[in-house]
Ligand SMILES: [Zn+2]
């Protein structure tokens with residue numbers, strides 16, 4: 416994410432800002448220039464869901480990607496959080512130059528649905544990403560995370576994973592290179608799912624995959640890797656935009672722990688070299704606040720090879 420300022424007073428304003436806290440200007444996020452500007456055309460979701468998108472067509476480009484949604488007042492807060500995560504996702508996709516074609520033209524769409532009224536399965540099919548809005552409830556999400564023994568679970572993470580399935584279909588041309596890294600994606604998904612929920616991930620999964628869930632099926636491995644790539648790119652962009660750099664310390668027998676986050680690099684290694692020292696510092700900062708690690712992941716050589724495949728695709 417970029418670090419934004421109010422276009423009127425030049426003070427700091429976050430991506431989500433509806434109003435400048437310093438000069439009271441009503442702000443909107445302009446999707447064409449991807450900057451914060453004075454509000455002219457409010458998005459239809461501004462009042463109810465807090466969307467700050469500028470919307471010459473009545474709804475902003477991010478909200479237009481929502482195909483179906485629960486209108487129940489009881490889940491409005493959750494819907495608002497889901498839309499907020501989607502705006503961040505769409506911003507990243509556009510910043511990376513990825514194609515974002517709407518479901519109206521056979522592309523990407525979102526169904527944000529309430530599982531308290533009927534069953535909802537979070538997932539992706541033919542460009543449509545379904546999210547169970549219960550995932551936007553922090554108590555439910557944390558219980559699920561502990562139950563499934565996951566290191567990380569967020570709404571944004573879900574959306575990044577599911578959009579990974581979408582780009583698997585849209586971007587991957589070289590299936591033999593894909594299979595060499597992730598495995599044969601034509602293997603039965605139903606069998607893989609059954610096996611995963613019966614036995615869990617194989618021991619030692621951490622050496623080959625970025626998460627336990629990634630071991631379930633090649634499609635899931637790709638989606639988990641893609642989500643991870645978006646974590647990395649967005650966080651590096653944020654660090655770079657804020658001028659965050661890590662100056663050390665020097666450590667014996669280890670790569671330098673100093674890092675000046677870069678926005679882009681031709682090869683993945685260039686990103687990783689600036690990424691790892693930053694994650695060490697971020698984890699140490701979180702622990703100082705009594706929190707768990709911000710970045711609870713290990714990037715082994717096989718995982719880096721998979722990330723490099725995604726990097727080349729993007
Ligand atoms: Zn201002």
Ligand SMILES: [Zn+2]
Pocket residue numbers: 458459460461466467468470474475476477478479
């Ligand atoms: Zn909107």
Ligand SMILES: [Zn+2]
Pocket residue numbers: 576577580634635638
């Ligand atoms: Zn998946």
